[in-house]
Amino acid sequence: MKATKKYQLSKLERDERRLGFLLLAPAALLLAAVVVYPIAELLTNSLYSFRLTRPGYRFIGLENFTFALFEDDRFLHSVLNTAILIGVTVPGALVVGLGLALLANQPFTVKWPVRLGLLLPWALPLVFAGLIFRWFFDYRQGFVNWLIELAGLTPPQWLSDPRLAFVALCVAIVWKSSSFMALILLAGLQTIPKSLYEAAEVDGASRFQQFVEITLPMLKPAIVVALIFRTITAIQTFDIPYAMTNGGPGTATETMAMYIHKTTIDFLDLGYGSALATLMFLISIAATSIYLRHTRRDTGRG
């Protein structure tokens, strides 16, 4: 590309270019209105003391940020909770999703029940999934405790015990998100040519060796994409814990997004909420860029 000479555009080309910009303008304006403006507003508010419970809109510099990072234990705790949820549910969903994708990729004669089973958790609204699992883990009427009682064991208080509440949350999130993983991985699986497996079979590879030597390396790009999407949405985890525990017991299962929500909507502290949201935004960008760098290096190798 370096060798290409810069050349004068003809009138026709200039007109085309102008028309192109004109056609782009509505979309660009719309994006500016719904993306750029709110982000700018968020960044501005994060530098102010702006509480609806107290009058005044006062510039305080980075005070909101220093408070969040060095003094607000509740925020740091919510970051830790989110990190634990990501650390458990993203790999968990990958493993379960890979299993589901491999299952769905089998040559079933009737395909639709399998595909439907895959799609259903994905299509359910998050809050709905959260409610389902809240009932699932309910102390008295829950399915899980019913099974535990059947086995003759003492049923635990799932959602009132800080540790067990986390377990229940992880189960729900893995269930809900693994079908999305499975869909991406299934698409990836279906691009692997059948003849590769036949060649490996003739070469002497067992089923497991075929999985390790063919499926996993060929699926790597799809796995990376699935991990990126899943991690970014996991950073913003809100609905399922909101419906299942509402952050409880206490603030034991409160995530970053839930704390931001509480700060802004319940405590009406828009300045501090904006600062927290900005921090979450930065974390998302950091996570995305790590993955993107990884994929770029990978495709560069061919």
Place this chain on the structure above:
Amino acid sequence: MSDVVLKNVVKAYGTTPVIHGVDLHIASGEFCVFVGPSGCGKSTLLRMVAGLEGITDGEISIGGVRVNDLPPRERDIAMVFQDYALYPHKTVFENMAFGLRLRKRPDAEIRRSVGDAAQILQIDHLLDRKPGQLSGGQRQRVAMGRAIVRNPRAFLFDEPLSNLDAQLRSEMRVEINKLHKRLRNTVIYVTHDQVEAMTLADKIVVLSAGRIMQVGTPDEIYNRPAAKFVAGFTGSPPMNFMPCTVGEGGGTIILDGDIRLPVPAARRAVCAAHAGRRLEFGIRPEHVFAEAAGNDVAEVPAQVQLVEPLGSDTLGLLRIGPGEITGRFAPEAALATGSAIRAGIAMNKFHLFAPETGDAIRGPGW
């Protein structure tokens, strides 16, 4: 001992049979080509030998071992696929080494085997590359290299050259031929290209609709086709066919338009047995001449419809009575489109086929 024997091999998908009881013996070290049009079952048959397709009935043995129920990896075969099926994430070296690694061969032996194979195939400078960085011909060589490092009982080739351009294809054909002369392994090679079949094979198996039409050497297949299908499938351009009637006493063959061709004495007895019958007359383009000269050449009036100079020779489409035949002539033959000529037909080379069954009618020695 690495002969491949098929006994009454049947393949059916559900109730639809696609291979109807194939019997075949491929001797150790033989280069056997399965040839036929698309959908004739040649690839299916090969994949059944490989173990990639199940067998509905019958028996397949490789090197005296019944392999019906053995998975591909236990059949001691290597296969070259139409799309090469190279592992895209592995280097050329690792592609070729994969089978040996799975068999837990020592590293030094793997390096030596891969190195030797790479040298034979002239890909030793590509060992560090990934398949994505190779040309079609190079990938083809890697696919063959992966097969030969394992030194299997039998090589199976599934249309290996069909993804290459014409020039590369003929180059690789020569390479494969040389390779077989050198290694002397048993080969089963599937193609729809009759040129590949003719040039490579020790034994050609012509298949049509899941049945073997003929098994023979290239010479037998070409010069003594057992059926009209075989005759029409080999040769380029293929054999000409015209309906005919056998004259009284077998002395003449009468083409439509009352064109009488005298039958040479050696062939009269067989023709006499079919006197008065409607048969299919077959003659190869190279046995049609632009002038009627020489022994046993019948003279027929013809009109030149079309001339196609190929350089090495010239094809001419001739109208003879109500029918048309193609002749292959010397390039210096003076043919002008539209002109009338006295064409010659080599009557010691014609073929006769029964129109109902397509079976060839021939006597000993022709």
